[in-house]
Amino acid sequence: MILDSPLGLALCSVALVVWLGARPWVIVSDPAAIRKVAYRSVERPASSSSFSHMLTGEPQIVDAESDLWNRGDAWKASRRAFESVIMHPAKLAAHLPAARRCAERFLAALQQHAASGEGVEMKRLCGVVMLAITGEVAYGVDFWPEDGSPYGLAPAPGPSEDGQPGKEDRAGLDASAARGGPASQLTAACYESIACLELSNATGYLPLQMLLPSLRPLWMWLAEHFPDAAQKRHMAARQKVADVSRQLMRQWQAARAGAAAAGDAADGVDAGGKTAGDPAAFREVGGGISASSFLAGMLEDRRRGAGGEVQRMSDLQVISQGLTFILGGYDTSSSALSILIFLLANNLAVQDKLRAELVAHPTALDNMEELFRLPYLDAVLKEAQRLYPVGTFGWRDVAADVDVGSGLVIPKGSFVCLSYYNALQDPQQWPQPQRFLPERFLPDSGGALGPSDPTAFVPFGSGARMCVGHKLAHLVRSSVVAVVVAVVVAVVVAVVVAVVVAVVMIKTVVSSLLLRYRVQLHPRQHLPLRLKTGLVLSPADGVWVTLQEL
Numbered sequence: 001m002i003l004d005s006p007l008g009l010a011l012c013s014v015a016l017v018v019w020l021g022a023r024p025w026v027i028v029s030d031p032a033a034i035r036k037v038a039y040r041s042v043e044r045p046a047s048s049s050s051f052s053h054m055l056t057g058e059p060q061i062v063d064a065e066s067d068l069w070n071r072g073d074a075w076k077a078s079r080r081a082f083e084s085v086i087m088h089p090a091k092l093a094a095h096l097p098a099a100r101r102c103a104e105r106f107l108a109a110l111q112q113h114a115a116s117g118e119g120v121e122m123k124r125l126c127g128v129v130m131l132a133i134t135g136e137v138a139y140g141v142d143f144w145p146e147d148g149s150p151y152g153l154a155p156a157p158g159p160s161e162d163g164q165p166g167k168e169d170r171a172g173l174d175a176s177a178a179r180g181g182p183a184s185q186l187t188a189a190c191y192e193s194i195a196c197l198e199l200s201n202a203t204g205y206l207p208l209q210m211l212l213p214s215l216r217p218l219w220m221w222l223a224e225h226f227p228d229a230a231q232k233r234h235m236a237a238r239q240k241v242a243d244v245s246r247q248l249m250r251q252w253q254a255a256r257a258g259a260a261a262a263g264d265a266a267d268g269v270d271a272g273g274k275t276a277g278d279p280a281a282f283r284e285v286g287g288g289i290s291a292s293s294f295l296a297g298m299l300e301d302r303r304r305g306a307g308g309e310v311q312r313m314s315d316l317q318v319i320s321q322g323l324t325f326i327l328g329g330y331d332t333s334s335s336a337l338s339i340l341i342f343l344l345a346n347n348l349a350v351q352d353k354l355r356a357e358l359v360a361h362p363t364a365l366d367n368m369e370e371l372f373r374l375p376y377l378d379a380v381l382k383e384a385q386r387l388y389p390v391g392t393f394g395w396r397d398v399a400a401d402v403d404v405g406s407g408l409v410i411p412k413g414s415f416v417c418l419s420y421y422n423a424l425q426d427p428q429q430w431p432q433p434q435r436f437l438p439e440r441f442l443p444d445s446g447g448a449l450g451p452s453d454p455t456a457f458v459p460f461g462s463g464a465r466m467c468v469g470h471k472l473a474h475l476v477r478s479s480v481v482a483v484v485v486a487v488v489v490a491v492v493v494a495v496v497v498a499v500v501v502a503v504v505m506i507k508t509v510v511s512s513l514l515l516r517y518r519v520q521l522h523p524r525q526h527l528p529l530r531l532k533t534g535l536v537l538s539p540a541d542g543v544w545v546t547l548q549e550l
């Protein structure tokens, strides 16, 4: 069957097809079909971003350069920037102290809550720690506000029901930004930029644009010339990200030029003669910007002319990729972490078994390679990601007919939604799909409970546009192999790469948590867990737990 007639609706075993206007919208749920489409279609639809915001002016230009949305050669260049700059071992090593510091601050904040014996809303705290880590990895400045009590880290005056920044938080953000070094301003602007991507916080013109996309030029003109409060807030936040990024870039460039003039800017060595991997060099080089950061890495590559003159990144591209790192990494990681904590609090037998594994490997937290090899920890995280995949779907623009099997050909020009959520819940792949059963990912029991098609596990997407963070996770495994060749170097690489990878950030934080506390659901927690779909799937009412010190 070829889908060439506007019949309105067609349902088959691998995909659901809906005709909207002249284009078929195809929802693909079958793992093998997802793989075929994802590997043959690289582009996201040109209009994807118009479903989440209505930016104009410079913020719109910056957004269009993002790896999330851009296409063709521009996408290849930005993807290369992610893969080469973040993974460069010399630049990665200095993330380690930052990540450790953030995790320690997280645990210190929890101690206050544990001592009080009151319920603690974890989604909010997971957001704080993940923004701190991803922000610092991206921009190389400390995202933890100077007074040490961001957004209710000190016992909160009353977090909003959904765990998102509420009025008190917004006041905290404004105060933090006003106090302001670049980091405080960036923190506030990133928080606001992410919040504004939720439909409930978006400009009132966005629903109109979604309902009547053919009138997009009119809605855009109105948003630009008669912006409502939400539009003004979003524009101001994005402009602030661009302005502060420029300020940081100038700082870095001035420091680099100074170092070069002083003659100590040899490759791999930062101003001050410290290697990038030296924790002591952190924030003392590059005008106060960590040499290992994504921002410094992109600027360094540009200074050296990596990729050739033609492909050098413009300022706007550098600004765009820095923000993309936060937009792609923060919400996903913090939501996945908070859901994992919910599942452990709701499944105490799993929590106890996992703690026993961690206790039996006392050095695992200091040795990421060992942490990475703990089978039950790995299985628990994978099962949490299967049951509640925070990245529910991916969009593709099909450039040529794709035969996905079962007699179905998705025609060129279709707008395809790859439903990772459906694939991860498919009863043909996952026996008892609604149950939280980490055993399905253990090598010895996977046969009975695991998928018949191993590629059905797609929490990071599929194909060339799958998550950048996932590729980094693979590098950790390659680094582990390299241990045989060069133990010290490889361990450092494995540790530090692991730290920037969402999966390992989550493993580290959750392991530290379980070794210190028994985590139980608080009566305020709504059961079953209610989810909301925004930019990512996340707990709608937060995650309420009590902590019992062990």
Ligand code: HEM
Pocket: 038, 067, 068, 069, 079, 082, 324, 325, 328, 329, 330, 332, 333, 336, 390, 391, 392, 393, 394, 395, 420, 459, 460, 461, 462, 463, 464, 465, 466, 467, 468, 469, 500, 501, 502, 503
């Ligand atoms: C638990 C954590 C994470 C999850 C579940 C997740 C999931 C996803 C998913 C499902 C996609 C869409 C893939 C597709 O369309 O097939 C994606 C794309 C992406 N993610 Fe992640 N992600 C996570 C963490 C991160 C982190 C830490 C970063 C920071 C580097 C990141 C950066 C990106 C980028 C840049 C893209 C777009 C890739 C492209 O189009 O080339 N993600 N992610």
